Amino acid sequence: MKAFIAFTKKEFTESLRTYRLVILAAVFxxxxxxxxxxxxxxxxxxxxxxxxxxLTIIMPEPTVMDSWIQFFSNVGQMGMLALIISFSGIMAxxxxxxxxxxxxxxxxxxxxxxLSKFLSASTLWTASYLLCLAVCYAYTEYYWxxxxxHNAFFxxxxxxxxxxxxxxxxxxxxxxxxxxxxxxxSCFGVIVSMLILNIFPAAQKYNPIVLxxxxxxxxxxxxxxPDFIPAAILCAASVVLLLALSVVAFNKKRI
Amino acid sequence: MNTLSxxxxxxxxxxxxxxxxxSFDVPEGCIFGFIGANGAGKTTTMKMILGLLxxxxxxxxxxxxxxxxxxxxxxxxxxxxxDVPEFYGYMRPKEYLRxxxxxxxxxxxxxxxxxxxxxxxxxxxxxxKKIGSFSRGMKQRLGMAQALLNEPxxxxxxxxxxxxxxxxxxxxxxxxxxxxGKTTVVFSTHILADVERICDRVAVLHKGxxxxxxxxxxxxxxxxxxxxxxxxxSEVDSDEILRVLGDxxxxxxxxxxxxxxxxxxxxxxxx
Numbered sequence: 001m002k003a004f005i006a007f008t009k010k011e012f013t014e015s016l017r018t019y020r021l022v023i024l025a026a027v028f029x030x031x032x033x034x035x036x037x038x039x040x041x042x043x044x045x046x047x048x049x050x051x052x053x054x055l056t057i058i059m060p061e062p063t064v065m066d067s068w069i070q071f072f073s074n075v076g077q078m079g080m081l082a083l084i085i086s087f088s089g090i091m092a093x094x095x096x097x098x099x100x101x102x103x104x105x106x107x108x109x110x111x112x113x114x115l116s117k118f119l120s121a122s123t124l125w126t127a128s129y130l131l132c133l134a135v136c137y138a139y140t141e142y143y144w145x146x147x148x149x150h151n152a153f154f155x156x157x158x159x160x161x162x163x164x165x166x167x168x169x170x171x172x173x174x175x176x177x178x179x180x181x182x183x184x185x186s187c188f189g190v191i192v193s194m195l196i197l198n199i200f201p202a203a204q205k206y207n208p209i210v211l212x213x214x215x216x217x218x219x220x221x222x223x224x225x226p227d228f229i230p231a232a233i234l235c236a237a238s239v240v241l242l243l244a245l246s247v248v249a250f251n252k253k254r255i
Numbered sequence: 256m257n258t259l260s261x262x263x264x265x266x267x268x269x270x271x272x273x274x275x276x277x278s279f280d281v282p283e284g285c286i287f288g289f290i291g292a293n294g295a296g297k298t299t300t301m302k303m304i305l306g307l308l309x310x311x312x313x314x315x316x317x318x319x320x321x322x323x324x325x326x327x328x329x330x331x332x333x334x335x336x337x338d339v340p341e342f343y344g345y346m347r348p349k350e351y352l353r354x355x356x357x358x359x360x361x362x363x364x365x366x367x368x369x370x371x372x373x374x375x376x377x378x379x380x381x382x383x384k385k386i387g388s389f390s391r392g393m394k395q396r397l398g399m400a401q402a403l404l405n406e407p408x409x410x411x412x413x414x415x416x417x418x419x420x421x422x423x424x425x426x427x428x429x430x431x432x433x434x435x436g437k438t439t440v441v442f443s444t445h446i447l448a449d450v451e452r453i454c455d456r457v458a459v460l461h462k463g464x465x466x467x468x469x470x471x472x473x474x475x476x477x478x479x480x481x482x483x484x485x486x487x488x489s490e491v492d493s494d495e496i497l498r499v500l501g502d503x504x505x506x507x508x509x510x511x512x513x514x515x516x517x518x519x520x521x522x523x524x525x526x
Binding site for chain 2: 009099
């Protein structure tokens with residue numbers, strides 16, 4: 001336990017001093033501010049623009065939903081990309097540089113490394129996501145007061161859960177390939193496979209990738225909770241499985 | 256009692272047999288020189304002793320306990336200095352050693368005491384810059400400090416002096432001399448002069464096998480030297496010396512004029 005606490009402390013110090021924390025916080029703060037702002041300003045910018053030949057763009061008045069459309073699309077794409085880039089090195093860099101050797105030969109258990117890294121990365125991700133959500137919510141409420149949101153808790157939980165899945169995936173990739181590029185590419189590989197799989201309507205219900213942005217349809221009641229539950233369960237189970245696989249693979253890894 | 260005991264150890268990488276049934280014992284308190292060319296299998300052997308690499312067959316005992324791959328139980332007896340120790344560059348030396356102490360389960364007061372003691376010993380107590388800007392020699396000394404932090408019974412150093420300049424080498428050897436007797440040391444190298452300076456016992460690893468294993472003293476008696484080195488305070492006429500020797504029936508079989516030792520010169524000017 002002492003080793004776990006010491007190593008987790010080291011993880012946070014690392015995030016702070018290598019600017020990972022600042023970058024993540026800045027990106028997600030920006031996404032939180034941008035989403036309602038774009039929804040508000042975009043139609044105003046283009047409304048009434050004369051396209052020539054008598055064509056004029058007429059934009060509908062933006063609504064509260066436009067702000068959340070921006071939120072889900074920004075977090076689901078740019079946010080996830082920032083998350084992947086920030087955490088691709090957490091396991092891989094230690095292995096490629098050999099910094100764990102001193103600590104493992106002091107008797108630290110190998111699973112401690114995996115669990116501590118997952119915990120610290122998760123904490124950072126959760127905090128960044130909450131910051132983004134809180135800022136976006138506050139601005140949205142300011143521009144369009146009193147908007148009604150259906151199934152808000154689950155709708156907002158879903159992208160967070162998908163982020164946890166990505167972190168676990170990056171850790172496993174790092175253990176298996178031992179390099180930043182290996183971790184990054186294996187993560188992209190899995191995402192691309194999921195996107196391809198999503199072409200088949202039968203798979204959509206179970207595909208964790210739908211959690212990265214599609215739960216917007218819960219907010220405006222286009223879909224119902226049961227449409228996303230199987231994917232959420234599968235995603236949560238995958239996180240546990242990926243971590244277990246990381247521990248097993250790391251125990252067998254030559255260092 | 257033997258602090259380290261290696262029995263019939265074998266390891267292959269694919270078809271390449273790197274370690275071929277080696278056995279040796281390291282008695283308590285001894286400085287054991289593990290000699291071999293680059294690629295002879297020294298690092299592989301050390302990593303197996305640390306449980307970082309699986310062996311194909313054979314047995315390793317550290318303080319009487321069996322080493323198993325992946326588990327790190329026996330590592331509580333061991334301090335390890337890798338050939339190129341890697342640290343977190345954003346940390347300061349004191350901070351890094353404290354982290355190591357916490358991981359080695361030292362209590363807080365003991366940890367602080369050991370950290371300042373060791374920083375003193377390796378000459379880094381005044382250094383408070385980030386490890387990222389350390390020179391190789393400083394990193395090696397910090398590596399030595401982290402290896403000795405939990406007062407290990409066995410210290411394993413993988414080529415601790417190979418990458419260092421003569422001054423850095425001397426510092427590391429001096430540290431090893433200082434802990435002699437208290438800690439058992441296994442130290443691999445291909446620099447034979449270092450072995451002569453500090454080792455009690457040596458083993459030579461060649462093509463995966465141990466071709467020689469002896470106590471330094473026995474080695475010197477058995478392989479008694481047939482040569483002597485003469486050194487004069489000022490320049491001498493070597494022909495004159497040879498003539499005197501020859502006249503007295505002591506003509507040598509081979510004569511070599513010694514060049515100035517660059518090492519002693521370097522240490523002189525770079526003081």
